[in-house]
Amino acid sequence: MKKLNNPWAKMPGYFCFGCAPDNTAGVRMEFFSDGDEVVSVWKPEQQFQGWIDTLHGGIQSVLIDEICAWTVMHNYGETGVTSKMEMRFLRPISTKEPYLLLRATVKEKRRNLVTVTASIADSKGNICAKGECLYFTFPPEKGMADCVPTEGEEIPLEKIVSGYTG
Numbered sequence: 001m002k003k004l005n006n007p008w009a010k011m012p013g014y015f016c017f018g019c020a021p022d023n024t025a026g027v028r029m030e031f032f033s034d035g036d037e038v039v040s041v042w043k044p045e046q047q048f049q050g051w052i053d054t055l056h057g058g059i060q061s062v063l064i065d066e067i068c069a070w071t072v073m074h075n076y077g078e079t080g081v082t083s084k085m086e087m088r089f090l091r092p093i094s095t096k097e098p099y100l101l102l103r104a105t106v107k108e109k110r111r112n113l114v115t116v117t118a119s120i121a122d123s124k125g126n127i128c129a130k131g132e133c134l135y136f137t138f139p140p141e142k143g144m145a146d147c148v149p150t151e152g153e154e155i156p157l158e159k160i161v162s163g164y165t166g
Contacts, residue, residue: 001032001039001155004074018066027062031070032160038071040102041160044095055093060120061085063102064131068116071104072135076114080137083113088130098123099164101157112137123161 008014009021017026027048032039042063050056065082073079093100104118113134120129 001034001157001160002153003155004031004033004038004070006030018062019070027059027066029063029066031067031074032155033074034103034157036075037103037105038067038074039157040067040070041157041164042100042102043164044093044097044100046095049095053095055095057087057089060089060093060129061087061131063100063120064104064118064129065133067102067104067118068131068133068135071106071116071118072114072137075106076109076137078137080112080114080135082133083136084134086132089128090130091126091128093120093122093128099161100128101125101161107132112139 006019006021008016014020015023015026017023019029020026021028027042029040029042040063044055048056048059064087065085069082100123101121102118104116107115107117109115113136116133116135118131118133119127121127
């Protein structure tokens with residue numbers, strides 16, 4: 001896998017709740033390419049709980065929505081907005097998990113509509129939530145072609161995960 005570059009990270013005023021690295025109130029996700037699939041490893045924290053020690057469903061939805069957007073950008077070099085989102089919460093996620101593993105892939109692209117499926121697994125590999133987003137892409141003149149280049153060398157998933165567990 002290769003880490004995906006966040007082209008907005010140093011842009012003044014950039015404060016995305018999902019992926020801005022300096023937004024301490026946000027979830028500060030990072031992304032990796034695994035072929036056409038996009039992967040994220042994320043550590044749940046207590047401030048994101050709903051019930052005691054349980055990750056809030058809205059935060060789970062944010063994680064799915066964000067990885068789906070990055071999957072569109074990675075695969076097509078296009079930006080846009082989520083038009084429709086469907087979530088399935090399969091099992092509770094503990095905020096004490098050492099990490100969560102998210103994966104997303106394009107299911108279908110038709111003109112400027114891209115359907116992306118994604119999942120959240122706990123550190124034991126149990127799928128806890130699944131989502132599907134319909135993403136409306138902007139015309140090329142409004143988008144950012146090649147906005148998410150990969151950087152650096154291949155990184156094995158085990159090494160990425162060890163940053164959360166070791």
